[in-house]
Amino acid sequence: MKREVFDALQSARAAKQPAALLTELESGRQAVVAAGEVRAGALQPGPEVLDAVAAAVRHDRSGRLPEPLDGTFAAVFNPPLRLVVVGAVHIAQLLAPMAELAGYEVTLIDPRQAWASPERFPGLTLLDDWPDEALAKQAPDSRTAVVTLTHDPKLDDPALIAALSSEAFYLGALGSRRTHAKRLERLRTQGCDEAALARIHGPIGLALGGRSPAEIAIAVLAQMTQVLHGAEPPGARREAAA
Amino acid sequence: MAGQHPLGTQEPADDVLAQAGRWLDEGRKVALATVVSTWGSSPRPVGSQLAVDEAGNMTGSVSGGCIEGSVVEEALRVMAGAPPKLLEYGVSDEDAWAVGLACGGRVEVYVETLT
Structure with missing residues (x-):
């Protein structure tokens, strides 16, 4: 994980925004999505991915996204x-x-x-x-x-x-x-x-x-x-x- | 416990990423292992994390202790320059006795460096 990605994730968490770290497991490319928008990272998630991420955040459930997007893992970080x-x-x-x-x-x-x-x-x-x-x-x-x-x-x-x-x-x-x-x-x-x-x-x-x-x-x-x-x-x- | 986590602090005592960030700030190499998928009974849910520094210090967990030893070895490799790696553990592994899950489950763990 690149430092800018890590920092974007940690600042979203510090601001108590619901956030997700996306990782494309094959390439290792990542993105931070917080409060519904992409904040950092080389991965550029499309609308389908963002919808799936929004659902994962809503259900507070980390995991591979549903097929056919399951090459991407979403780690969900909800506010406490x-x-x-x-x-x-x-x-x-x-x-x-x-x-x-x-x-x-x-x-x-x-x-x-x-x-x-x-x-x-x-x-x-x-x-x-x-x-x-x-x-x-x-x-x-x-x-x-x-x-x-x-x-x-x-x-x-x-x-x-x-x-x-x-x-x-x-x-x-x-x-x-x-x-x-x-x-x-x-x-x-x-x-x-x-x-x-x-x-x-x-x-x-x-x-x-x-x-x-x-x-x-x-x-x-x-x-x-x-x-x-x-x-x-x-x-x-x-x-x-x- | 109470000493590490006085009333009113905003950061949970077991915030793995916060500890990883402190290690990074100290100039240490740090790897992060994350549970990506689980099948059957598994000790820690998807999203659980373990951070490891170059000296093998750990915080957090990806299992009840059954696979941490092996994950730390992989983490040291990744910190030494190997690419990020998706690991899989289950009782069907050849070396199940050494690094398998006693509970009979299967887990995928993604290991990467923080840079």
Whole structure:
């Protein structure tokens, strides 16, 4: 790979643009495609190749392009997955670093500054806006997970309602079965329909049996992973740690 | 782990290309191996990468460790001037015991230099 190709790829990634590195395996010629346009390289992909690359990027799937273009390999580099956590609680202190290790870019929302302090969350992006406004600014997309952990309906409910109008691939809400049932009741009276409510994973997390903040964080991250990859069996939503 | 990846850094701890770039900036020769195709069960998905420097230092992975040794050998050849190469590994190889995949899968790995 030529340095200019490498640099174009890395700068697209740094700018959080969806990018692909194309390699013609026979000749070794390459091109970087980012945000739909060719940025660098000796390979000059035609419209058919660019269409196939766009599909690969959309599905976040690296691979040889479909026949008859399969002499070209597309390595897809999408921007990082994102996790938006509402509630700077103890579990969040464990979940944030775990999610970062798993490749997520984490944002923490909590208007209560005693909770969302840099001392408790060194280096993390902290937003002290009201959760619905903060979430709207974050504009969750299909590679974003949203988790509410405050246990406070004043904070969790508006966040969930805002998240339900997004394409977030995962929504989870901390709270017992009873708490979750009451939450769903409140959200119904706010106009959320059943299909929307069914998107909320509550009680949050896979049923791993753990109770400590770290164990609950693992249960949440495990469930996010399962849902991201479509590995959740239909109708198999189970209760969880908290 | 936490020390290498403090909260809030933008770069994942296992960003293979970023490490490869740092090696390049230090003036080292660097080769990059990328999983191009897989058949059957294979330990690492398509797109997985392994960077190797001229001293044989590695970051990332293209398998669970079964073929890295052989890939590094090829990477050293490519860094010494051989053209980029598409490698194939599977249990049907003659030397399967040495460099095959224990899981029974097959993978194609593309090895190139960064220049």
